Amino acid sequence: MILLMTTAPPEKDTWYHGKRLPPIGLMYIAGALEKAGYEVEMLDNYLANKPLEEVKQIIMQTAPFMVGITCGSATFARCIETAKAIKEGKPDCVVVVGGWHASYLPETLLAHSEIDYAIIGEGERAITQLADALTGNNKNQISTISGVASRAKNGVTINPPQFIEDMDEIPYPARHLLPLEQYDRTIEFLDAKPADIMSISRGCVFNCGFCETRKLWGNICRGFSPKRVLGEIHDLQSRYGTRGIYFINDNFTLRKEKTKELCRLMIEEKLDLQWVCDTRVDLVDDKLLELMSKAGCKVIWFGVESGSPKVLKRIGRDTTPEQVETAFKLCKKHGIKTACSFMLGLPDETLTDMEKSLKFAKKIDSDYCQFNIFIAYPDSKLYRELLQSGRYTQLDNYLLSTKSDEYDFESLKAVQRRFFKSFHMTPKQILKRAKREGILTFAKNRLLHGTKKASGSA
Ligand code: B12
Known part of the structure; x- marks a missing residue:
């Protein structure tokens, strides 16, 4: 049996206050291993938050021959301690780590003897070939598998990742292995419940300094065919009663013609479905938005990042405030709600620049707006620059926040609040929110939660 798991949330979890969403990357890995004939179990410990002793007990009881762990930079420390607990429970268990941190800095994981292999980039093929080599007792072959990093005599061998050309080969995420009822299954602004997440493509062609998805997916964007996407939607609807979907891709509309084709299929099939997606302001136009609206798109999240052209240029975000205004007007025209996020404390950003962001957020009249404190993640351009400049606060092993003469992480929190x-407590926004949430839910939410605490970039 192969166990696939996430780690418990980081101890210092002050910068992340997110929704409970199932780990979709790991579900893809599970789907691929099941297709290859392996028995797979999953433990989403980010959700369950079981202590290490209990993890050890589970390993002893279930005796997997291999455990795969997802590791982001924020859960690096958790990953190491989890690997230790696994080896204590079953010393001959093979521990493999995949995901974002494994893809960016595999050597930092392999420096710990409890971790046997790291998988770089797309994991489906690499993990299956690794499992085949381990079960076929062909360990020699492992050093040649693309996307596998392993310890060698003189350090670490890192084999470049492999990408699956025809994405339709990839099985649906193995949602049946997780207790879906324990997740939120609601999406902001969607009346449709239950709602689930889906991914339709991989990779981004842009070069924003705060993001490093290129190392994970290459500088290209590949996607599932519209027919395959529709097939997965049908599967979600029939097996899990899904009525709303959040497409979690960086840029849902990057492959414009494919997006249009998908929308046309959704319209033809008269799907009982509402959906939300993320994209960039320079990747939408009048015709596309009209089609998306007809196909059930209710909200689009845009990463606006800053209201200052100087800051946008500094972070390599090649969109302009004018493009933002045009995109937001077009969404309004087609009845699509807008949500957006700004970052605070980007390198070389001043407090005056931040005020420009607030002013701009009000000007574009977004239906919802988040101000996140910028956290630099490995191995992005801005992360390397901050490290070099020395002007940062170290939040965790691998997470940095900008420090300037004007602010640090703590004072940025006050700006954020x-x-x-200032954005949300205006009569107009309060009225919008009350209408959206329904008066009763609105009052309950305000009493229970107050203001939102989330920050960071994802
Ligand atoms: C959607 C998303 C989210 C969703 C997650 C949805 C979900 N449940 O999976 C939400 C909003 C919850 C989220 C939260 C956060 N996110 Co986020 N997120 C993304 C985003 C945009 C897409 C992820 C995606 O498409 N997944 C789809 C699947 C197919 O890909 P995947 O998960 O990477 O999995 C593949 C491989 O990584 C690998 N793999 C993954 N796990 C494993 C495990 C094993 C054993 C193996 C073999 C392989 C393997 O194989 C998978 C299939 O090929 C990425 C950017 C990007 N384009 O990747 C950022 C990204 C992953 N997020 C990021 C960050 C920083 C965060 C937060 C820390 C943000 C915050 N401040 O709170 C939190 C962390 C939450 C957590 N649980 O750890 C960073 C990670 C950087 C880093 N070095 O860790 C990214 C890369 C964006 C960036 N800024 O650069 N995020």
Whole structure:
């Protein structure tokens, strides 16, 4: 049996206050291993938050021959301690780590003897070939598998990743292995419940300095065919009663013609479905938005990042405030709600620049707006620059926040709170929210939660 798991959330979880969503990358890995004939179990410990002793007990009881762990940079420390607990429970268990941190800095994981292999980039093929080599007792072959990093005599061998050309070969995520009822299954702004997440493509062609998805997916974007996407939607609807979908891709509309084709299929099939997606302001136009609206798109999340052209240029975000205004007007025209996020504390950003972001957020009249404190993640351009400049606060092993003469992480939190209030506590926004949530839910949410605490970039 192969166990696939996430780790418990980081101890210092102050920068992340997210929704409970199932780990989709790991579900893809499970789907691929099941297709190859392996028995797979999953433990989403980010959700369950079981202590290490209990993880050890589970390993002893279920005795997997291999455990695969997802590791982001924020869960690096958790990953190491989890690997230790696994080896204590079953010393001959093979521990494999995949995901974002494994793809960016595999050597930092392999420096720990409890971790046997790291998988770089797309994991489906690499993990299956690794499992085949281990079960076929062909360990020699492992050093040649693309996307596998392993310990060698003189350090670490890192084999470049392999990408699956025809994405339709990839099985649906193995949602049946997780207790879906324990997740939120609601999406902001969607009346349709239950709602689930889906991914339709991999990779981004842009070069924003705060993001490093290129190392994971290459500088190209590949996607599932519209027919395959529709097939997965049908599967979600029939097996899990899904009525709403959040497409979690960086840029849902990057492959414009494919997006249009998908929308046409959704319209033809008269799907009882509402959906939300993320994209960039320079990747939408009048015709596309009209089609998306007809196909059930209710909300689009845009990463606006800053209201200052100087800051946008500094971070390599090649969109302009004018493009933002045009995109937001077009969404309004087609009845699609807008949500957006800004970052606070980007390298070389001043407090005056931040005020420009607040002013701009109000000007574009977004239906919802988040102000996130910028956290630099490995191995992005801005992360390397901050490390070199020395002007940062170390939040965790691998997470940095900008420090300047004007602010540090703590004082940015105060700016964040002030901006949140200034944007959301106006009669217009309060009325919008009350209408959206329904008066009763609105009152309950305000009493229970107050303001949102989330920050960071994802
Ligand atoms: C959607 C998304 C989210 C969703 C997650 C949805 C979900 N449940 O999976 C939400 C909003 C919850 C989220 C939260 C966060 N996210 Co996020 N997110 C993304 C985003 C945009 C897409 C992820 C995606 O498409 N997954 C689809 C699947 C197919 O890909 P995958 O998960 O990477 O899995 C593949 C491989 O990584 C690998 N793999 C993954 N796990 C494993 C495990 C094993 C054993 C193996 C073999 C392989 C393997 O194989 C998978 C299939 O090929 C990425 C950017 C990107 N384009 O990747 C950022 C990204 C992953 N997020 C990021 C960050 C920083 C965060 C947060 C820490 C943000 C915050 N401040 O709170 C949190 C962390 C939450 C957590 N649980 O750890 C960073 C990670 C950087 C890093 N070095 O860790 C990224 C890369 C964006 C960036 N800024 O650069 N995120």
